[in-house]
Amino acid sequence: MSSNFLPCQIKAVDYSANISTSNVDSYVVVHDDGMPSDLLSYVSEAKKIDKGFESEVSCFKHDNKLAIYSPLDLNDYSDVREYFKAAKKGVARAIKAGSLNPMLILPSRPKYKHAELNTVLGALSALYVPIQYREDVPEKAERIKCLNISWSQKDQLKDLIEKAKSLESGLYIARDIGGGDPERMSPPNVASYVEKAFTSGIISIKVLSDQDEFVKDYPLFAAVNRAARSVPRHQGRIIWMEYKPPKPSRKTLMLVGKGVTYDTGGADIKAGGIMAGMSRDKCGAAAIAGFMKTVELKKPEDVHVIAALCMVRNSVGEECYVADEVITSRAGTRIRIGNTDAEGRMAMADSLCVMKERAVKENLPNCYLYTIATLTGHACVALGDYTAVIDNKVAENAGHGNSFCKAGDLIGDPSEISTVRKEDFEFIRSKGYGEDVLQCNNAPSSRTPRGHQIPAAFLIVASGLDKHDASSSIPLKYTHLDVAGSAGEVPDPPTGASLLSLSQLHLF
Structure with missing residues (x-):
């Protein structure tokens, strides 16, 4: 290699x-x-x-x-x-x-x-x-x-090959992480792989592994991690990666990836043979890791990129989190758990909150916040093999979804736009006094109307991004990419869905 x-x-x-x-x-x-x-x-x-x-x-x-x-x-x-x-x-x-x-x-x-x-x-x-x-x-x-x-076109061939190399190198990493089995690409092993893959010093890496730190600073992630933390080789990791450009940045990309290395469903266990293939529930984080390799090779002069890979195993056992628990997110949102199989939104929400905090505190220019996840069966039913692009109102007003889809169409990584609406926020609003959000209903997303838009609303509220909407004093663009249908299925290699679109839109 x-x-x-x-x-x-x-x-x-x-x-x-x-x-x-x-x-x-x-x-x-x-x-x-x-x-x-x-x-x-x-x-x-x-x-x-x-x-x-x-x-x-x-x-x-x-x-x-x-x-x-x-x-x-x-x-x-x-x-x-x-x-x-x-x-x-x-x-x-x-x-x-x-x-x-x-x-x-x-x-x-x-x-x-x-x-x-x-x-x-x-x-x-x-x-x-x-x-x-x-x-x-x-x-x-x-x-x-x-x-x-x-x-x-001999005079253009060298540049074409260099572009192909930078993209393929990213896709290669996305396939390795996304396609590795639950033990080869367990959270600690993903962290080790990433550290070995990025040794140039161009991308800085910080791996969070303190399980007590998760409880304190990433409480929703910690809930998903709870059953796995007693097994050292399965303990969760949050991998922070950052690229700082040589010139003042004109835009800031902030990407959070779902990296569920295996999804049993937790206490709401996946039954009836549908657990097979759940090692692919980390393809969102895998695509982001691959994108960071493309960033490393492209070295954009004025694009600042920050990434968080939320690597966790949704295990089942006596320590697993369960429905009816009320957990307060990093942003202070009180969340009632409805279904432990809706773990992806839990794993990402606190890291998304950290991104929001940095964007505001550091006054980062022209921020684009993303979550990328193999999140819902509903996205597969609604859109087939295409990525769902779900903008908040700030990103929608900026025309992000159309630009993202156009970039994907050009480079062969197509997506389709979905819209988050008022009723999606009403759906997740908890009816209990002293609670803000219901994490999930009890039906599979594929049998829930608007089943892939509702999680976007959850992530907005659970992370505190609802305080930075279009009418706020500090509006932040946020887009949720559901790659459940586009990431690829066993036994074929993962596709790295969204890596090419992000690269075409923001790097080339």
Whole structure:
């Protein structure tokens, strides 16, 4: 594994420069545009006699090397992800054929902006090897030796590869943390992984591990952590990361990630076989850790980035928190627990409060506060495989949701806007005297109307961000990203959903 966390060496090459004698052993192409004339001639003839040539991956011999044509499936409703998918299929087929040094030939006149970038990222995604397989079987740590990339726009290829490297390195970390099993990526192990992944000094790291400190300063997180803290290898961690730019910052990104390393549901235990896959409940924090790697490599001159990874295991046992408890958050909000399986909002709320406190106390410029979480089944039902973008009124008035979705569409990380409304705040309002908020109802989110908007309202109130709404003297932009549907499911690697959108919107 390289210092940039890439699956193999990446090299820019020129197709026409003595390629017949190079180490390249296969060609992978996804579109006629940009295809060298000799390859194009073969493909054109093949299309005339093979009606399936444009509908499935084809392999043929060319110049004594394997050539692979992975066609695009484009229509009026397609988007840039078709290039990602085609490249991923093409490289996977090259690997299956035994290629160790494939050449990816990029399209020269693509239909979508960033199609070339998506082609490279799709190829790299096919090369990812899960962290536990890399560690247990080191001789299988790399699937190929080198990915060679050729593009007719030779003067732009170097910059394209550098951008792809910075994004893929982040996605690589997101896949490692998000996809690692509950023991390999337990809270202490995530902290150790992050510390080893960021050694340049560009990103400062502080790991909170004092269980009593959690009770005092992060009481909602501590409640979720209570059943796990008696097992040292499962004890919670809050990992603070920060990038300070060399120039005065024009914006401040403040990101809080749900890092539930395993979700049993707690006392409201997940029954009926639905606990499988709950090691992926940390993909929000994983995406943020990956984003911080992209920040480290990009080194933005005037963007300040602060991140909190809330790593906790929602265990079940005699110490677990239970429904009907009343717990006061860091912000002073009194919360009645309704369902212990709504632990993600609990794990993040106090760290979000810390972000709010810093934004106000330090007078940080142009703050964008985010929570990123695999939070609700309702988001999956409502939006399918897309990220839900839920702005508070300050962010909505600034047009953030539209900008975020546009950035995601451009780079192949699409989202859809949901809106938090007055009734969402009414839903969480506790009816009991001396209580402010009901954490959750007793029905699954997928069977609760507005089941993915309601948690956004909870996070706003529980963190005290409701005191910084659009009509306040210090308004703060806040957006909740529910990636439950977009983060990927076992056994496929995590997608790193929201990393590309955040990077496109704020870094590039």
